[in-house]
Amino acid sequence: MRSTERKTLIDRLRKRYARQLVSEGGDPSIANNIFDENALTLGFARRFATYKRPDLLLFDSERLVRLLSDPQRPVQLILAGIAHPQDFPGQALIKKWKDFIRRPEVRSRVVFLNDYDMMLAQHMVHGIDLWLNTPRRPWEACGTSGMKVLVNGGLNLSELDGWWAEAYSPEVGWAIGDGKEHGDDPACDRTEAEAVYAALENEAIPEFYERNEKGLPLKWLGRVRESMARLTSEFSATRAIREYTENHYLPAAASYRERMDGDSSLGVSLLQWQQEIVWHWSTVRFGPLEIKTHDGQHFFQVEVSPGALSKDQLTVELYADPAQGGEPVHEVMTAAESSADSHGVIIYSAKVPAIRPASDYTARVIPRHPNASVPLEAGQILWQR
Numbered sequence: 001m002r003s004t005e006r007k008t009l010i011d012r013l014r015k016r017y018a019r020q021l022v023s024e025g026g027d028p029s030i031a032n033n034i035f036d037e038n039a040l041t042l043g044f045a046r047r048f049a050t051y052k053r054p055d056l057l058l059f060d061s062e063r064l065v066r067l068l069s070d071p072q073r074p075v076q077l078i079l080a081g082i083a084h085p086q087d088f089p090g091q092a093l094i095k096k097w098k099d100f101i102r103r104p105e106v107r108s109r110v111v112f113l114n115d116y117d118m119m120l121a122q123h124m125v126h127g128i129d130l131w132l133n134t135p136r137r138p139w140e141a142c143g144t145s146g147m148k149v150l151v152n153g154g155l156n157l158s159e160l161d162g163w164w165a166e167a168y169s170p171e172v173g174w175a176i177g178d179g180k181e182h183g184d185d186p187a188c189d190r191t192e193a194e195a196v197y198a199a200l201e202n203e204a205i206p207e208f209y210e211r212n213e214k215g216l217p218l219k220w221l222g223r224v225r226e227s228m229a230r231l232t233s234e235f236s237a238t239r240a241i242r243e244y245t246e247n248h249y250l251p252a253a254a255s256y257r258e259r260m261d262g263d264s265s266l267g268v269s270l271l272q273w274q275q276e277i278v279w280h281w282s283t284v285r286f287g288p289l290e291i292k293t294h295d296g297q298h299f300f301q302v303e304v305s306p307g308a309l310s311k312d313q314l315t316v317e318l319y320a321d322p323a324q325g326g327e328p329v330h331e332v333m334t335a336a337e338s339s340a341d342s343h344g345v346i347i348y349s350a351k352v353p354a355i356r357p358a359s360d361y362t363a364r365v366i367p368r369h370p371n372a373s374v375p376l377e378a379g380q381i382l383w384q385r
């Protein structure tokens with residue numbers, strides 16, 4: 001399947017490239033003699049925005065030339081992409097590739113296709129063996145194109161950013177970067193460029209060309225199987241749309257109907273609640289906070305004066321940032337029943353296991369309404385300091 005898809009892609013590539021040569025005033029017959037249907041085919045296609053570092057592969061262009069022109073284990077590269085008309089640095093990166101492609105040693109192994117669009121993307125993801133993505137962390141929100149190769153049996157070599165930070169494991173492909181942010185430090189570009197070359201030279205290329213007696217690259221196919229089995233169902237539009245629908249669209253539609261029912265009484269009361277929160281939020285006050293630690297627990301007690309708002313309109317909670325990789329802590333504090341007398345001050349308390357320092361926790365007040373979505377509909381927040 002992989003070989004058939006690659007052949008189809010290269011066939012389409014030659015035709016498309018011939019048209020492109022004509023439009024650029026070149027000789028279309030050149031397109032017949034480019035690319036090898038059996039060679040490892042890399043793909044890189046996306047918007048040419050600087051944070052995506054589309055020139056990372058060119059960091060050591062001599063090393064790239066050596067990779068591409070290896071007569072025993074040739075590698076070829078299809079590039080496509082567009083830059084915004086006002087994005088001059090992005091356009092300069094396209095030019096950098098076009099200049100590189102003019103070198104005679106690589107002319108038959110690298111092509112830059114103009115006018116990247118969904119049709120071209122579809123043709124590419126069908127036939128590419130290895131999809132590259134080299135953005136600068138933490139700017140890649142997703143990196144959708146890498147997911148498009150999955151179902152076609154393509155593999156990924158990517159920065160640990162966007163979806164690949166979630167999806168990568170050594171059995172399914174290759175990763176570069178240490179998962180940390182380094183700004184635009186040129187030393188980091190060098191390290192990561194070298195990691196791309198090393199992954200290609202030491203693993204991807206040898207695995208693609210190591211064939212058994214039936215001509216099958218078993219290690220490569222092992223990765224294809226793992227990648228398809230583990231990732232296709234997880235990183236798919238089907239899952240995304242189902243989760244949006246179940247977790248967001250349907251609850252939002254149900255809640256809309258609830259708010260409309262009976263002359264919109266709930267809708268009206270929510271609006272009033274919102275206005276009261278806006279008007280009176282600045283009258284909410286924190287009093288002193290007390291922390292005691294015993295029996296393996298931190299006990300927090302804090303005074304809150306709701307001002308012109310009522311106790312029911314507020315949630316008091318302890319907040320702590322996530323402990324390595326986890327979720328943030330929201331521990332709701334409970335109001336003492338008997339405390340609503342002295343000048344409207346209410347005493348709230350909560351306990352948490354003393355596995356983290358008490359100083360990790362901060363008390364805060366946020367708006368509350370049983371039917372409202374907070375903070376979406378009321379983003380106020382008051383921190384105890």
Ligand SMILES: *Cc1c(COP(=O)(O)O)cnc(C)c1O
Binds near residue numbers: 144146
């Ligand atoms: C998938 C796709 C993109 C997005 O790709 P990224 O990897 O997220 O940058 C952009 N343009 C086209 C035409 C696409 O098909």
